[in-house]
Amino acid sequence: MATPSVLEVVVPDSIWVIERPIWFGGVRLRARTTVVRLSRDALWVHSPCTPTDDVCAALDALGEVRWIVVPNRFHHLQTPATAARYPNALVVGPKSAQSRNPHVSLTVGTDDPAYTGSTPELTSIQLRGVPFLDETVFFHAASGSLIAADLLISACAHDHWTWRIAARIWGRYGKARTPPDVRMHTRASTAVAESIAQMRALPLQRILVAHADPITDRPLQQLAEAWDFAIPPHLGRQQREDTYR
Helix, strand or coil: CCCCCCCCCCCCCCCCECCCCCEECCEEEEEEEEECCCCHHHCCCCCCCCCCCCHHHHHHHHHHEEECCCCCCCCCHHHHHHHCCCCEEEEEHHHHHHCCCCCCCCCCCCCCHHHHCCCEEEEECCCCCCCCCCEHHHHHECCCEEEEECCCEEECCCCCCCHHHHHHHHCCECCCCCCHHHCCCCCCCHHHHHHHHHCCCCCCHHHCCCCCCCCCHHHHHHHHHCCHHCCCHHHHHEEEEEECC
C-alpha cells in the first residue's frame, strides 16, 4: 500500500507520524502526531493534529480511526475537532485534560479495561509523580517503540532557529532531556523513579515524542540521563544504579 505523503513512516505498515509547526513560549517547535495501525486496520491516533482534508484522507487510506488519544494535560487542543470528524472513535485520556478544555469529551481513561482490553498491542504506563504533566506513555511491543508526548524533548538542525537557540541555552540541542517546564515542575520522588524504571525495563528500540525526531540512539540511556534528577537521595547510590542499569 502506498503511504500518503502527509504521513512519515517510522515503522513500515505499523507506525507513522504527522508533523506540523507550533509556536510555544516564543519558539517554533515541530509537533508530531503518532499513528499506530492495530489489528483489523484500526487506527490509534496519539496527540491529534488539525484534521484537515489531507490529514483525514491519509488516515482513511490506512484504516479506520478507532482511538483518539490525549496523552497528557496539554496535548488536547485538536481533540474536539478530530472527534467531530470521527464520531465513532473513542477518546482516551486523563480527566485533567478535560478540566483544562471543556470541549474535550473523554470516553475512557487510559487505565480503563474497556480501553486496555481492546488494544492489547499497546501497554499503558502512567508517569507517576508528575501531576503537572499527568502523562501516560504507551509501549508498542511489536516494534519496540515507546510512544509519548512530553516525556522528552530535543532540538536538531532541522528545527526552527528560535528553538535551536533556546535549546542550546537549555542544554537540549542534540540530546534528549525533559521539557524545561516539566523539569521546573517536577521534584524527585520514588513514584517518578519507579515509573522511569518501568519504562527502562522495556526492550526499547526507539522513543517517539511530540517535539523531537525519533530517539533511536541509546534510547534507554538517554531516558535515564534525562530523568536522573528525579531519583530521590533516599534511594541510595546502589539503588540508583540498580534502577538505571
